[in-house]
Amino acid sequence: MYLDVYVNALFSILVFPGTIFLVALAFFTQYLVRKLSARYQRRMGPSYVGPIGLLQPFYDFLKLLRAKEEVVNRFSMPRLAEFALIIGVSCIVSSVIFLPISLLNVATVFDVLIFFYLSSVMPLFAIVIASLSMPSPYTNIGVSRLLSLVTIAEPAYFASILVPVYLATRGDGLFMSISSTYVNFSRLYSNPITLAILALSIIGFTVSIQVKAMYPPFNIPEAEQEIIAGYETEFSGPLLALARLLHDLDLVIALVIGVYVLLGGPAPFNHLSPLGGLVLVLKYLILLLLVVTLKNIMGRYRIDQALVQVFKYGLIPPILAAILALVAP
Amino acid sequence: MKTTLVLDPSSALTIVVAVLGLSILTVSLLYYALKSRRVRVTNVYLSGEPESVVSSVTPSISSMYWGFMKRFAKSLYRVLVEGVHTGSLHDWYRFLSSWLALLVLLAVIVFIASIIAGW
Numbered sequence: 001m002y003l004d005v006y007v008n009a010l011f012s013i014l015v016f017p018g019t020i021f022l023v024a025l026a027f028f029t030q031y032l033v034r035k036l037s038a039r040y041q042r043r044m045g046p047s048y049v050g051p052i053g054l055l056q057p058f059y060d061f062l063k064l065l066r067a068k069e070e071v072v073n074r075f076s077m078p079r080l081a082e083f084a085l086i087i088g089v090s091c092i093v094s095s096v097i098f099l100p101i102s103l104l105n106v107a108t109v110f111d112v113l114i115f116f117y118l119s120s121v122m123p124l125f126a127i128v129i130a131s132l133s134m135p136s137p138y139t140n141i142g143v144s145r146l147l148s149l150v151t152i153a154e155p156a157y158f159a160s161i162l163v164p165v166y167l168a169t170r171g172d173g174l175f176m177s178i179s180s181t182y183v184n185f186s187r188l189y190s191n192p193i194t195l196a197i198l199a200l201s202i203i204g205f206t207v208s209i210q211v212k213a214m215y216p217p218f219n220i221p222e223a224e225q226e227i228i229a230g231y232e233t234e235f236s237g238p239l240l241a242l243a244r245l246l247h248d249l250d251l252v253i254a255l256v257i258g259v260y261v262l263l264g265g266p267a268p269f270n271h272l273s274p275l276g277g278l279v280l281v282l283k284y285l286i287l288l289l290l291v292v293t294l295k296n297i298m299g300r301y302r303i304d305q306a307l308v309q310v311f312k313y314g315l316i317p318p319i320l321a322a323i324l325a326l327v328a329p
Numbered sequence: 330m331k332t333t334l335v336l337d338p339s340s341a342l343t344i345v346v347a348v349l350g351l352s353i354l355t356v357s358l359l360y361y362a363l364k365s366r367r368v369r370v371t372n373v374y375l376s377g378e379p380e381s382v383v384s385s386v387t388p389s390i391s392s393m394y395w396g397f398m399k400r401f402a403k404s405l406y407r408v409l410v411e412g413v414h415t416g417s418l419h420d421w422y423r424f425l426s427s428w429l430a431l432l433v434l435l436a437v438i439v440f441i442a443s444i445i446a447g448w
Contacts, residue, residue, distance in 0.1 A: 013348055013352055019352070019355055066363060066365055069368060071370075072370055073371055075373060094348045105331065105334070108340075
């Protein structure tokens with residue numbers, strides 16, 4: 001029994017759905033983002049490295065990690081930046097044990113809070129600490145803009161995740177648990193009131209994930225041509241590889257939790273059936289397509305415009321959803 | 330075979346810390362085993378300008394705070410600053426008799442009632 005737990009724990013963290021799987025999914029997601037964006041802009045996108053260009057993000061990562069040099073100035077603290085980014089990546093990898101897809105699935109009351117802390121708060125701190133460890137005026141402007149945006153976007157993301165979890169687990173022994181949400185999800189889409197609340201949460205989630213990924217129209221923290229590369233201006237070589245990996249993992253884990261708590265994961269099937277797996281992949285791709293479409297059809301907002309738009313379309317819908325969830329029968 | 334552990338929050342946190350430790354070890358080992366060792370030292374990149382054009386390379390906490398307050402929170406306080414804190418009792422009375430004040434009053438009454446009723 002204990003041996004099974006240890007083996008499953010090791011496999012979950014190292015292989016599936018932990019380090020290897022998450023990193024591979026991050027590269028695949030990056031490939032899709034680049035390929036779909038290219039098609040929107042009538043370009044080819046990645047095409048030559050690997051079959052249909054699938055390995056391009058992996059080779060880009062490897063090039064930065066292995067071949068490129070680390071460029072530092074006298075104000076840089078690259079070891080601190082590395083440490084912060086490694087902590088960020090590790091927090092995202094560890095958060096998978098709360099997902100129902102994990103071979104070692106840990107469930108407890110309010111586990112969604114631990115998941116949120118590991119998968120969203122810590123990576124954000126990691127990015128901020130790493131950026132400020134490699135200071136320059138452009139980095140500082142980028143971090144300042146990032147912090148301004150996430151002050152509104154993180155509560156929006158949090159509320160949009162929390163509302164469906166609350167609705168699905170109220171009255172349940174495992175209150176506010178992700179696993180329990182997955183089991184009880186049919187309650188949400190079989191009731192028109194909770195379905196409407198879910199729709200409001202999805203709107204807030206879509207806007208906040210655009211901010212988390214720093215994709216247009218909310219790419220002001222890394223606004224190219226204006227503040228060089230914003231918060232990541234001073235990253236180079238292996239450090240840039242790690243920062244980009246953290247960014248991609250952040251997007252991947254946000255999409256995965258969105259698929260589970262907002263779209264029901266493999267519902268109406270279960271994980272072990274082939275159809276369940278297919279539905280899970282399809283829902284992930286649909287969310288990703290939505291993110292990439294918004295990225296490509298919108299221009300960049302100024303920081304003051306961005307803050308107002310995130311407040312209007314990102315924060316208000318999930319707050320309304322939270323109020324309705326509290327009074328809904 | 331999948332294992333599901335339903336635990337109390339403190340045991341779950343213990344497992345999370347252990348898993349986090351293992352993840353940090355794995356990611357660090359992979360990163361330091363694979364990373365390039367070449368380092369080049371340069372000046373701070375300032376689009377060709379000398380370092381003297383910036384007085385400080387790190388942002389002050391107050392500038393980040395006021396950046397947020399001036400850019401965003403100002404619109405939140407505008408209602409209070411322009412509608413209530415004008416020095417005129419009429420404006421204060423007008424605000425208190427508006428729907429917003431009624432809403433606040435209602436929220437306070439519901440909150441106190443919920444405490445008394447023990448909801």
